[in-house]
Amino acid sequence: MRGHEHALGPSDEFDVVVVGAGSAGCAVAGRLTEDPSLNVLLLEAGGSDDVLEVQIPAGLYKVWRTRRDWNYRTEPQPGLEGRTLFWPRGKLLGGSSSINAMIYMRGAAADYDEWAELTGDPSWSYENVLPVFRRMEDNARGVDRYHGVGGPLRVEDLRSPHPWTRAVVQSAVAAGHPRNDDFNGARLDGVGQYQVTQKRGRRWSAADAYLHPVLQRPNLTVRTGALATRVLIESGRATGVEYRCGGGLHTARATREVVLSGGAINSPQLLMLSGIGPAGHLREVGIDVVHDLPGVGAGLQDHPLVPVVWNVRSGKSLFRAESPSGYARCFGARRGPLTSNLAESGLFTRSTPELPEPDLQMHFLPVKFWKQAEIDPDVDAFTAAVVLVHVHSRGSVRLRSADPAWSPAIDAGYLTDERDLDALVCGMEKAREIASVGPLASVLADEWSPGAPVHGRDALRASVRSTLESLYHPVSSCRMGTDEMAVLDAQLRVRGIEGLRVADASAMPTLVRGNTNAPTILIGERAADLVLGRPVAPHAAATA
Numbered sequence: 407m408r409g410h411e412h413a414l415g416p417s418d419e420f421d422v423v424v425v426g427a428g429s430a431g432c433a434v435a436g437r438l439t440e441d442p443s444l445n446v447l448l449l450e451a452g453g454s455d456d457v458l459e460v461q462i463p464a465g466l467y468k469v470w471r472t473r474r475d476w477n478y479r480t481e482p483q484p485g486l487e488g489r490t491l492f493w494p495r496g497k498l499l500g501g502s503s504s505i506n507a508m509i510y511m512r513g514a515a516a517d518y519d520e521w522a523e524l525t526g527d528p529s530w531s532y533e534n535v536l537p538v539f540r541r542m543e544d545n546a547r548g549v550d551r552y553h554g555v556g557g558p559l560r561v562e563d564l565r566s567p568h569p570w571t572r573a574v575v576q577s578a579v580a581a582g583h584p585r586n587d588d589f590n591g592a593r594l595d596g597v598g599q600y601q602v603t604q605k606r607g608r609r610w611s612a613a614d615a616y617l618h619p620v621l622q623r624p625n626l627t628v629r630t631g632a633l634a635t636r637v638l639i640e641s642g643r644a645t646g647v648e649y650r651c652g653g654g655l656h657t658a659r660a661t662r663e664v665v666l667s668g669g670a671i672n673s674p675q676l677l678m679l680s681g682i683g684p685a686g687h688l689r690e691v692g693i694d695v696v697h698d699l700p701g702v703g704a705g706l707q708d709h710p711l712v713p714v715v716w717n718v719r720s721g722k723s724l725f726r727a728e729s730p731s732g733y734a735r736c737f738g739a740r741r742g743p744l745t746s747n748l749a750e751s752g753l754f755t756r757s758t759p760e761l762p763e764p765d766l767q768m769h770f771l772p773v774k775f776w777k778q779a780e781i782d783p784d785v786d787a788f789t790a791a792v793v794l795v796h797v798h799s800r801g802s803v804r805l806r807s808a809d810p811a812w813s814p815a816i817d818a819g820y821l822t823d824e825r826d827l828d829a830l831v832c833g834m835e836k837a838r839e840i841a842s843v844g845p846l847a848s849v850l851a852d853e854w855s856p857g858a859p860v861h862g863r864d865a866l867r868a869s870v871r872s873t874l875e876s877l878y879h880p881v882s883s884c885r886m887g888t889d890e891m892a893v894l895d896a897q898l899r900v901r902g903i904e905g906l907r908v909a910d911a912s913a914m915p916t917l918v919r920g921n922t923n924a925p926t927i928l929i930g931e932r933a934a935d936l937v938l939g940r941p942v943a944p945h946a947a948a949t950a
Contacts, residue, residue: 420447420627422937423647423660424667425634425676427452428501429612429923430910431667433542433930434937436558436616439626441938446625447658448617449632449649451672452497455504461608462736464727464744469505470494470778478671478816480876485799485821491876492778493816495669499630500613502669503923506878507769508602508609508747510561512539512925513795513918514594514763524915525886527896529932529942538931539590539924545601552591558615559927560605564750566741567599568724568772570788570849571750575599577844578753581836589754594764594919597753603923604747607740612927632656635810637664637680637906639696644906650810663905663937667930670880670912674703674803675814677884677893682903691805697902701891702884706801707917708818709767709877712830712870714790714837715774716850723786724748724773748773749791753840754919757832764919765796766833768840769877776855778875788850790841792833793877795919798823803883820874830874831866879922884912897936898929909933 424435427450435448452474459465460474471477476495482488496502515532522531529535540554546562549555564571578597579585586596603610620626632651637644638659646659666673677683681696683703688695726732727743735742749769757765774787801819806812821827834856841850852858856869884893884900894900898907911926918925935942 418447418657419659419661421445421660421662422665423447423449423658424665425449425647426501426667426669426672426910427499427613427617427628427630428496428667428669428910429503429926430930430933431665432500432612432616433927434665434667434909434933435626435628436620437931437934438937439620439623442625444625444662446627448626448628449634449647449658450499450628450630451633452499453630455499455611455613457498460498460500460504460611462744463508463602463604463607463609464724464746464748466505466507466748474498475505476671476813478813481815481817483818483820485827485871486874487871491818491820492780493671493876493880494778494878495671499617499628500611502878503603503611503927504609504613506923507749507921508604509749509752509921510590510601510603510924511920512590513920516763517916517918521886521915524888525896526888530896534942535928535932538928542924542927542931552588558619559603559612560610560615561601562604563601564599564604564747565607565745566735566743567750568743568746570721570772570846571599571770573845573849574751574770574840577846578840580844581840583753583755583840586754589752589920594754597751599751600747600749602747604745607736607745612930633810634668634676635679637666637676637682639680639682639903642697642902643904660905663907665933665937666906666908667910669910670706670883671803671814671816673908673910673912674883675805677702677900677908678805679808679810682900687804692808693805699893699901701893703803704800704883704891705885706803706817706819706883707797707799707881708801708820709793709795709797709879709917710820710826710830711769711875711877712792712834712873713775713855713875714792714834714841715776715854716788716841717852717854718786718788718849719851721786721849723788724771725784725786746772748775754795755836757829763796765794765829766836767793767795767920768833768837769793787854790837791877792830792837794826794829794833795917797917798825818876818880821871827867827870830870831863834866834870879911879917881911881914881917881922884908886913886915898933907933907936
């Protein structure tokens with residue numbers, strides 16, 4: 407997949423080299439090449455996203471554990487009875503936006519105000535990032551204070567929501583939660599249906615938004631199957647990237663900047679492979695220290711998920727979506743169960759009322775979601791996935807080897823802070839309350855997991871430890887900040903190295919309260935602005 411063709415020689419020269427064609431990398435490359443004077447190379451270790459399972463929303467988990475997935479696993483987690491967890495990460499154009507659940511979520515306004523405080527830069531505040539979010543969007547609902555139209559990222563309401571999804575909203579309201587028809591609007595609290603990154607019932611990834619429409623630009627080169635092995639540093643400046651492609655080792659020179667957009671696992675891995683990171687650890691694995699930067703790979707955060715699953719009295723769940731009629735509706739009218747993103751509705755609430763912002767999110771799925779879809783659902787069932795979105799635990803990314811082909815060691819640090827455990831238990835109790843009232847109560851039968859006999863704080867704590875999974879939102883492993891463990895400054899520049907930025911989820915100073923794809927694309931947009939020297943939030947969409 408190339409835009410403008412260049413012969414693949416031992417060394418090519420570009421103005422900017424972007425590593426990783428994922429959610430942020432596609433945005434960086436797409437926006438940078440709007441300037442015809444900039445010659446941009448985009449390197450992607452994976453391959454094409456032209457795959458049916460990528461395009462069909464309900465088929466998202468069928469891409470997991472394939473060659474289009476990095477197939478990461480965590481280290482054994484002491485807080486989870488020694489279990490290792492599967493972490494899918496997209497290894498294809500679009501990155502994880504090509505294999506995710508397409509939920510369009512920004513998080514709380516307070517999250518970005520916290521970013522501004524932690525970076526010392528008001529341009530990361532909510533009021534300053536909101537115009538960037540709005541210019542990103544092409545929202546089917548139209549323009550208002552919070553949303554834009556005409557941007558590259560198509561955002562729509564689900565075309566064929568499952569009947570149980572409407573029941574979820576009614577039951578949560580009956581349980582005392584406010585209704586919220588726009589989680590990206592004035593407030594986060596409440597229950598409602600999600601908006602999704604889809605276009606007419608098909609996935610609309612970052613590659614669909616930013617890359618495919620501009621592949622013919624003469625100043626853009628895209629190389630797939632290109633595994634970056636190290637950033638070249640000369641006299642304290644990033645001058646290019648070394649990468650493996652087509653069985654050979656190649657060098658791409660960057661006369662202006664190198665931008666790493668590999669994600670929360672691959673970006674810290676590449677920095678460390680390049681000799682940038684905690685000096686003691688680099689020496690342990692036999693890498694020469696170029697720049698001692700202790701925060702690289704530290705501070706890893708993820709949203710933990712605990713599934714609560716019920717059998718149902720009657721009705722068809724989404725596990726029956728793959729039928730001849732389902733495919734006919736999907737490819738014909740672009741409707742039907744295969745256009746579902748599985749997690750169709752959600753709720754934001756607080757584990758304790760005195761919290762200033764929600765710390766819990768629930769995803770409601772009209773299907774049995776268990777062990778991260780390692781096996782296909784076998785019965786009709788309903789899942790409330792309880793997610794902690796304000797996380798106190800921290801983990802790390804470390805190298806296992808100096809060989810770039812080795813997967814890094816991922817310690818998610820789940821439940822290393824007891825506060826996370828208690829909040830998740832509270833979330834399970836709230837999920838049970840919602841399931842017991844309103845129309846859901848007549849849909850759901852017995853509780854399959856953790857099961858009705860499991861009650862009381864101690865029993866639920868044990869259930870959390872034995873069933874917790876990842877929501878696939880790793881961030882903050884190369885975070886921005888002003889403290890000594892910060893890897894980046896507020897302009898996404900690697901501290902102590904010139905000409906090198908990191909633009910992806912690893913740069914987040916802390917987790918947002920919600921799904922991380924839209925904030926990651928935001929960081930890509932901001933990175934392009936910073937490279938181009940654009941002012942904060944240029945050409946924002948006009949207000950309604």
